[in-house]
Amino acid sequence: MDRGALKALFKGMVEDRRYLHRHPELSFMEKETADYVQKRLEKLGVEVTAGVGGFGIIGRVRGGRPGKTVALRADMDALPIQDEKDCDYASGVPGVMHACGHDGHTAVLLALAEYYSGRREELSGEVRLLFQPAEEVCPGGAVSMIEAGALNGVDVIYGVHLWTPIPAGTAMSAAGPLMASTDEFFIDVQGKGGHGGMPHRTIDSVVAASALVLQLQSVVSRSVDPLNPAVVTVGSIQGGTAQNVIADRCRLSGTVRCFDEDTRELIRTRIHELAAGTAAAYGATANVDYMMGYPCLVNHPGEFQRFYESGAPDAGLKPATSPKIMPAEDFAYYLRQVPGCFMLVGAGNAEKGAVYPHHHPRFDIDEEAMLHAALLMAAMADAYFAEHASGSGA
Template identity: 75%
Template sequence: MRQEALKSLFPIMVERRRYLHRHPELSFKEQKTSAYVADVLTKLGIDIIVGVGGNGIIGTIRGQLPGKTVALRADMDALPIQDEKTCDYASQVPGVMHACGHDGHTAVLLAVAEYFSARKEALHGEIRLLFQPAEEVCPGGALSMIEAGALDGVDVIYGVHLWTPIPVGTAASRPGPLMASTDEFFIELSGRGGHGGMPHAAIDSVVAGAALVMQLQSIVSRSVNPLDPAVVTIGSIHGGTAQNVIADTCRLAGTVRCFHEETRQRIRERIEQLAQGTAQAYGAGVSIEYMTGYPSLVNHQPEFERFEQIAAKEAGLAVELSAQIMPAEDFAYYLQRVPGCFMLVGAGNPEKNATYPHHHPKFDIDEDAMLHAAGLLIAMAQAFQSDRQ
């Protein structure tokens, strides 16, 4: 019955997803997207709170039977990427597109809202719908949603990500750390500029910067347990203005990704030590800006086990144990406060040109994945409520 109901909702899911894909909005600027979601929920007779943590929305569906409160979350923001697809639902906003599937997440949760709002008489407890802004940019929207009361009284939370690296018809997750923490750092080395032909009279910040890049590569290989995955990446290095001028400043920017807090703190310590030591060795000054981002996303064992049982039995999906992955997610903040599980729903399909990686200008999904994602969220919520009756 659930699958039949969702099949009837599938056309409107596709319509909503394509509308949102045509009209993407960047993080912290999701005003029109928020208004669109609020309009749909209001027409369904769902109680809503708007403007949560900026542009977020909390929707509440109260069942007529006693039970617990299940929160379901969708993110709504897009990315500063030019859409290069040739299709009738390509982004109409220059330089902005949904290149990570958040339009699909929003359409999925709206379909879930329709499903539960039409079945209040058989619903145990409460379904809390969290339409979250600003997942793509730190500090993200999850913390502000939480501070505004999104998790008050919530017993469990579930979220999905439409994921093109795995094929449509498949779902994956894992217990414990699934997605990495993410931090950013910016290091500026200050030397003394001079003539390229007279290096002895200057302090070359570019040479110091190049040496520091190589020193930082030793952190993962020599300061982190080889069995503990971690990444330290220098994404940019800038210094100098001409080929015959010794640069007085050189700026490095990088990211750190790992799965355990002690590793995270160890890497930060080593970055700061190496930056200061390298600068001193070359006679340069140094300033370090370190920005702490999202924590590692850690699934709860009982809810992962529920996913393993429900995804195949109730949602008809092939189930895989996901590898740990280095992208980050601010859903991690919800899981720090209440039990839950974050699940990857396969959205890749070469036959529908859904093969490009997330954040690619030609990114797209097999829209059948939305049907699977909606079914999985509904089944997980119902299974939790059944266990708590």
């Protein structure tokens, strides 16, 4: 890996990231972002396939010699959040901002496109660059890109997330489960409305739904093995229109997070059972709309070892083993198809104001972390190519 060449691309990373930060687009609406990426890749002479699974872009850098295919992925979508930062690259789109670092991910992958396009002759194999839409909203963009052939012929895949809870200079990952699965549920409790002063002639959906909220808190504490981390959160309860009217319907919605499929199915079953039983106890009925979202993200143990023993150190980063974290990532779908590793690159820095959590209206990153991410991705790819080079005995 040529550190000097990658460091020389840092200024361009910052320019790309700030442009994208000023021009964010929501999930499944990344048309201008995709056009920007496509033009940048074509200018570099990279082989481009556009419109992959929606607004996805695939860039291929084929080496001068045959070999393995390494895929590197970045997500491109922003969030429906008003940017409250006071800086010259703040979002110019009302109510939309890059509050999770995806602009930085895209800038990193564009830099890697330039890096590898200048090294075609010495490259044994292919570097495949996946610019993915719609990570933030289920069903996500990974599945549609896979269905469109993005992983055809791919031997290994790497991805990074710029992560402000970790200080710049550190990178974290884990062998096996790293990020939780994420499911959503919507429960409509149906009662019988009426006058607030005559509750005996009604079936109060709000009371039944309130009881259900409390019952759902027992799922993790009394049904799930305490050694298996899991979360059931009711995020909203909506019912009623006036203070003197008993509502005939009340809706609950929430999220479920866990790290294995048995626990995931157990929680789903218990939510259905509790909804039906609790509603019936109050004379009401409940309809559950349960949406299975992203699966748990599970890293390949051998690729985690590559990260820990060579990738992060070669990139000049301090490697660390991450605990399991409850945020979810549709990169999980790629890892179900081919071996790989998803890595968290520290992007937090109090001196630069990079202290706000992801999805916060004042979210920002230490932009030096983009260089760290590029170095890490290149180190992982190059280590994989070196291990599988012809004549290596691997």
